[in-house]
Amino acid sequence: MNGVTIYVPGDAAAVAVGADETAKAIAEEARRRGVDARIVRNGSRGLLWLEPLVEVQTPAGRVAYGPVDAAAVAGLFDAGFAGGARHPLYHGPTADIPYLKNQERLTFARVGLIDPQNLDEYLHHGGYRGLQAALQMTSAAVVECVTASGLRGRGGAAFPAGIKWKTALDAAGDQKFIVCNADEGDSGTFSDRMLMEGDPFVLIEGMTIAGIATGATRGYIYLRFEYPHAQRALNRAIATAYARGYLGADVLKSGRRFDLEVRLGAGAYICGEETSLLESLEGKRGQVRFKPPLPAIQGLFGKPTVINNVITLASVPIILDRGAEYYRNFGMGRSRGTLPIQLAGNIKYGGLVEKAFGLTMRELLYDYGGGSLSGRPIRAVQVGGPLGAYLPESQFDTKLDYEAFADIQGMLGHGGIVVFDDTVDMAAQARYAMEFCAIESCGKCTPCRIGSTRGVEVIDRLLNGDDPAKQETLLRDLCETLTYGSLCALGGLTPYPVRSALNHFPEDFRRRTPARAPG
Amino acid sequence: MTSRSQRRVIPVKPERPSNLSAAERGAVEEACAQLKSLPGALLPILHAVQDKLGFVPPDAVALIAAELNLSRAEVHGVISFYHYFRTMKPGRKVLRLCRAEACQAVGAHALEAHAKRALAIDFHETTADGAITLEPVYCLGNCALGPSVMVDDRLVGRVSEGRFDEIVEQARRGK
Numbered sequence: 001m002n003g004v005t006i007y008v009p010g011d012a013a014a015v016a017v018g019a020d021e022t023a024k025a026i027a028e029e030a031r032r033r034g035v036d037a038r039i040v041r042n043g044s045r046g047l048l049w050l051e052p053l054v055e056v057q058t059p060a061g062r063v064a065y066g067p068v069d070a071a072a073v074a075g076l077f078d079a080g081f082a083g084g085a086r087h088p089l090y091h092g093p094t095a096d097i098p099y100l101k102n103q104e105r106l107t108f109a110r111v112g113l114i115d116p117q118n119l120d121e122y123l124h125h126g127g128y129r130g131l132q133a134a135l136q137m138t139s140a141a142v143v144e145c146v147t148a149s150g151l152r153g154r155g156g157a158a159f160p161a162g163i164k165w166k167t168a169l170d171a172a173g174d175q176k177f178i179v180c181n182a183d184e185g186d187s188g189t190f191s192d193r194m195l196m197e198g199d200p201f202v203l204i205e206g207m208t209i210a211g212i213a214t215g216a217t218r219g220y221i222y223l224r225f226e227y228p229h230a231q232r233a234l235n236r237a238i239a240t241a242y243a244r245g246y247l248g249a250d251v252l253k254s255g256r257r258f259d260l261e262v263r264l265g266a267g268a269y270i271c272g273e274e275t276s277l278l279e280s281l282e283g284k285r286g287q288v289r290f291k292p293p294l295p296a297i298q299g300l301f302g303k304p305t306v307i308n309n310v311i312t313l314a315s316v317p318i319i320l321d322r323g324a325e326y327y328r329n330f331g332m333g334r335s336r337g338t339l340p341i342q343l344a345g346n347i348k349y350g351g352l353v354e355k356a357f358g359l360t361m362r363e364l365l366y367d368y369g370g371g372s373l374s375g376r377p378i379r380a381v382q383v384g385g386p387l388g389a390y391l392p393e394s395q396f397d398t399k400l401d402y403e404a405f406a407d408i409q410g411m412l413g414h415g416g417i418v419v420f421d422d423t424v425d426m427a428a429q430a431r432y433a434m435e436f437c438a439i440e441s442c443g444k445c446t447p448c449r450i451g452s453t454r455g456v457e458v459i460d461r462l463l464n465g466d467d468p469a470k471q472e473t474l475l476r477d478l479c480e481t482l483t484y485g486s487l488c489a490l491g492g493l494t495p496y497p498v499r500s501a502l503n504h505f506p507e508d509f510r511r512r513t514p515a516r517a518p519g
Numbered sequence: 520m521t522s523r524s525q526r527r528v529i530p531v532k533p534e535r536p537s538n539l540s541a542a543e544r545g546a547v548e549e550a551c552a553q554l555k556s557l558p559g560a561l562l563p564i565l566h567a568v569q570d571k572l573g574f575v576p577p578d579a580v581a582l583i584a585a586e587l588n589l590s591r592a593e594v595h596g597v598i599s600f601y602h603y604f605r606t607m608k609p610g611r612k613v614l615r616l617c618r619a620e621a622c623q624a625v626g627a628h629a630l631e632a633h634a635k636r637a638l639a640i641d642f643h644e645t646t647a648d649g650a651i652t653l654e655p656v657y658c659l660g661n662c663a664l665g666p667s668v669m670v671d672d673r674l675v676g677r678v679s680e681g682r683f684d685e686i687v688e689q690a691r692r693g694k
Contacts (some may be wrong), residue, residue: 013661016676048663185658187619193660225566225603226615226659228672263559264566266601269657283561284593285600301558343663345624350663373625382620386657418621418662429620436657442600 003036004082007055007062009112010041011197012229013190018069019052025070026054035082043198045112046352047099055094058084064091099349099368104330106338107315108191108354111198116233119240122201128246130317134209135254142213143169146316148324150336155181155272155309156384156413157489158335158402161316164306167296168214171304176216178207179281179300179307182223182230183265183272186385188344188416191352192310195340196223196230199314200237204260206313208251209320210306211258219260220300222277225267234262269386269440273488274307276442287442288488309414311340330356335401345382345418346372355400362396364417376421380505382429384413386436387493389500390429410496426505431459433497437490447482448491454478455498462509472509475502538578546571547579551586561587561597565604573613574605609652610645612690615669618655621662630666631655633680637687650691 008014008023023039030037047053050066054076063084065076072089079087091097105111114121122128134142147162168176180203184192196203207219223231238260241247249257268286270276275289278300299305315337319327328336335357341364343350348370365371365378372378380390389410391398398404405412420429434455441448455478462471479495486492502509539547550567554560564583568575575598584594598604616634618627638646638653645652661667664676668683670690678686 012674013664013676016661016667016674017664051664184660187658188621188662189658190660190662226656226669229674263562265603266562266566267603267656268601280562281559283559283587283597285596287600344621345662345665347663386620416621416662418624420624424624429623432620432623440657 003038005038005040005057006030006082007040007042007057008052009044010116010229011044011051011194012227013048013194014044014051014053015229017051017067021070022052022054022068022073025073029073029077030082033077035077037082040115042114043111043116044194044352045094045100046108046194046354047097047349048351049349050091053094056081056084060084060093062094064094064097065089066091099351099353103354104338104356105354106318106327106330107202107311108195108199108340108352109318110202111195114199116198116200117236117240119201119237119244119246122199126321127201127317128205130320131205131209131212131246131252133320134212135252135256139169139213139215142209142320145320145324146213149319149327150324150331150334151312151315151319151327152335152402153309154311154315154339154414156186156411158412161308161312164296164308165210165214167294168216168304168306171297173304175218175301175303176214177300177303177305178210178214178216178219178313179278179305180207180219180221180313181272181274181277181307181309182221182227183277184227184310184414185224185269185272186388186414186416188382188418189342189385189414190344191340191342191415193227193230194352195310195314196227197233200233201241202314202317203234203310204237204241204247206316207260208247208258209316210308210313212251212254212256214304214306216304216306217257217259219258220281221260221262222265222271222281223262224265224271231262231264238262268442269436270442270488270490273490275488277307278305285442287444288490290487311414332356332358332399332401333403335403339400339412339415341400341415341417343369343417343419346374346378346421347419348373357399357401359400360397361391361400361417364400365396365419369419372419372421374421374423376423378419379422379424380420380426380429382418382420382497383416384411384496385416386433387411387489387496388413388416389496390426390504391500392504394504409500411493426501426508427459427463430498430501430509431456431463433494433501434459437494441490445485445487445491447485448487448494451478451482451486451491452494455482455494459498468509472502539576539582543572543576543579544582547576547582551583555586561589561594562601565598569604573609574607577606610650611693612650612670613652613654614686614690615654615656615659617657617659617661617665617667619658619662621658622665622667625665627666630678630680630683634683637684648691651687 053066054068055062143165151161152158271280271286276286280286295305340354437452443449458475584591659667
């Protein structure tokens with residue numbers, strides 16, 4: 001045999017369950033047995049319950065084994081896994097695993113497939129074709145293509161990306177900026193992280209295209225400090241892109257400049273809000289700005305700025321490469337294209353599912369997710385992060401679509417789904433939502449700063465049986481004040497989890513022993 | 520009103536510079552020298568100082584303020600705004616335990632209680648032997664494999680109470 005290629009993910013989630021040790025064990029075992037093995041640290045395929053998911057390249061394609069901990073490695077070699085042989089951990093050809101096979105991977109097309117730091121592999125798998133196309137077009141035509149694709153902001157607000165870009169293109173300014181919001185703070189979400197670690201060049205390419213389209217010559221990736229693996233991946237990839245002429249003063253000899261750097265956040269959820277993020281990039285407290293002016297007109301350092309989420313920007317290259325029509329043919333209604341959905345929390349098969357909009361929650365939870373991890377009935381799911389509504393079982397037929405979620409007083413947000421079984425205490429979850437808002441409030445507006453603390457107190461009194469009817473009225477009134485009186489989405493959306501818990505799970509709020517805060 | 524760049528530079532003498540050790544002072548001065556020309560330099564400087572020292576000494580505020588021509592209130596305001604920056608020396612390892620919903624759904628509350636009991640400290644505190652500082656964190660992006668903790672920058676998933684004790688044991692041995 002003339003050498004075998006073995007893939008062991010270097011993704012943080014895989015590393016968190018031992019992928020580094022597995023890779024080391026494979027290297028040692030191969031050496032001991034005289035097997036010529038090349039180990040590639042790929043991104044994750046997103047089948048996270050199988051991590052570390054080890055793949056072996058065979059003449060018939062890649063085959064999967066998982067979860068492979070270091071202790072299982074010797075046994076795998078004994079069974080002949082270097083030749084793709086069967087074993088209790090064998091899952092067959094990776095591409096045929098139903099969880100993966102039934103997905104529509106556009107943005108995540110290369111994640112898990114290639115060596116994320118190898119620019120040649122990126123090019124070989126269609127990388128930088130979007131930028132090549134964009135360089136042949138006028139700025140207005142690039143913006144028009146993004147508009148026509150129907151791409152909406154994947155960070156949560158779902159604002160049409162093309163319109164944002166058009167505003168920045170039309171704004172006058174001696175300097176414009178592209179800012180990537182990589183402050184993925186919503187619990188239950190990890191698609192930005194997986195993409196930055198598993199295919200960093202696609203984000204770099206997407207930002208470069210945004211620069212070409214709007215006349216911006218400088219980009220910043222604002223990354224949360226909790227993602228050190230992504231920071232290393234991005235910095236290495238950016239250095240490679242500079243060295244190979246894909247970034248810098250003369251991008252691909254087009255005469256166009258685009259510079260890019262990573263900036264680290266410092267543990268403030270509010271900095272995922274775009275104007276707070278800009279303040280933070282400017283070196284200040286991450287306090288929300290009033291809008292208008294829109295960032296596209298007066299953003300970073302007062303200059304026209306396009307600020308988009310990681311997934312939004314990383315979806316741009318394929319749109320420019322394959323055309324707006326190709327992308328918008330996925331999806332339903334006004335939600336076009338695909339959404340990388342993240343199945344998290346108490347779920348048997350947690351991971352990343354990229355699909356066209358329109359799947360129902362039930363299909364995701366049971367067909368993909370396989371039900372709860374604990375084996376108990378699923379009682380509630382929270383969609384869209386800590387500010388997302390809790391859905392009861394009766395709403396599991398809701399389709400994943402921005403408008404369908406708005407109709408049930410929820411939001412799809414960044415596509416994170418956190419599953420809870422029937423042991424969940426929904427009153428404690430409602431209390432936590434208020435507590436989280438109090439911890440993370442930037443303090444600029446009163447409803448959010450004070451209202452969140454009062455919210456915790458009212459819920460405590462309600463659970464204490466202290467005139468509960470009155471407390472509930474007060475809590476609902478407070479939610480209204482937060483919704484309509486807050487400056488940004490933190491205060492404005494905190495009532496979503498609170499009210500949905502109250503409406504769908506009223507039995508959890510009835511008198512009992514005094515409420516205990518989580519922790 | 521003049522913009523910040525047009526402001527007249529008034530040399531400010533940092534107060535009580537002697538309270539910084541030579542190493543601390545060196546770290547702060549080096550961070551400022553390397554980074555102060557960046558647009559929006561304050562966060563990168565604070566990160567560099569904390570990377571080097573493990574915390575941002577309160578006496579560094581005046582020095583950084585003078586270097587960036589900011590008021591001490593502005594620098595202090597930024598340090599105190601962000602959960603990550605700390606003004607007290609941490610233990611040899613910082614252990615961050617995720618408190619967010621996805622980890623709650625798989626037992627983070629119980630793990631949190633266990634952690635506080637096992638280490639005999641609350642959040643933001645350091646164990647008596649100076650080995651470990653316990654901090655809460657709101658999502659580590661490992662939401663399908665929780666509960667999660669991060670020890671310095673090493674992420675660990677599926678943390679049971681037993682696994683937690685092993686992690687603490689390793690951290691105490693400096694791993």
